[in-house]
Amino acid sequence: MSSISAIAQSGMQAALQRQSASANNIANQNTEGFKRELVSQQAQSGGGTQTSVSRAAQAGSQLPQDMVDQIASSYSFQASLKTIKTQDQMMGSLLDVRA
Known part of the structure; x- marks a missing residue:
């Protein structure tokens, strides 16, 4: 997973996981016995x-x-x-220069 877009995509997935867990925690904060979800991230x-x-x-x-x-x-x-958007723009510019 060494490409810039793959690294950025894993970051997006991690952010979505954190977003989902915190939304679940907020929605269930008044539920008796509810234990919060904790998301941990580890660099690959x-x-x-x-x-x-x-x-x-x-x-x-x-x-x-x-x-x-x-x-x-x-x-x-x-x-x-x-x-990801910046990488796409740079690739487009590179292709324009090479064409």
């Missing part, structure tokens, strides 16, 4: 990121943290998308 050796989801050890809500996760994952997704 060839580039990109791998995510895993686990449950918190104790039941309880952390609404401020979940709101911050929503915003941060949105920015992360947008940054990865911008990387």
Whole structure:
């Protein structure tokens, strides 16, 4: 997974996973006995990121943290998308120069 677009796509998938988990936490914060979903990210050796989801050890809500996760994952997704768009533009420019 060494191409720029593959790395950016893994970043987008990780951001979506974080977005989904925090949305689930917010939606279920008042459900008795609900344990928050926690997303951890690990860098892969060839580039990109791998995510895993686990449950918190104790039941309880952390609404401020979940709101911050929503915003941060949105920015992360947008940054990865911008990387893909920039790569596409650069490839188009390169093809124009070579043609």
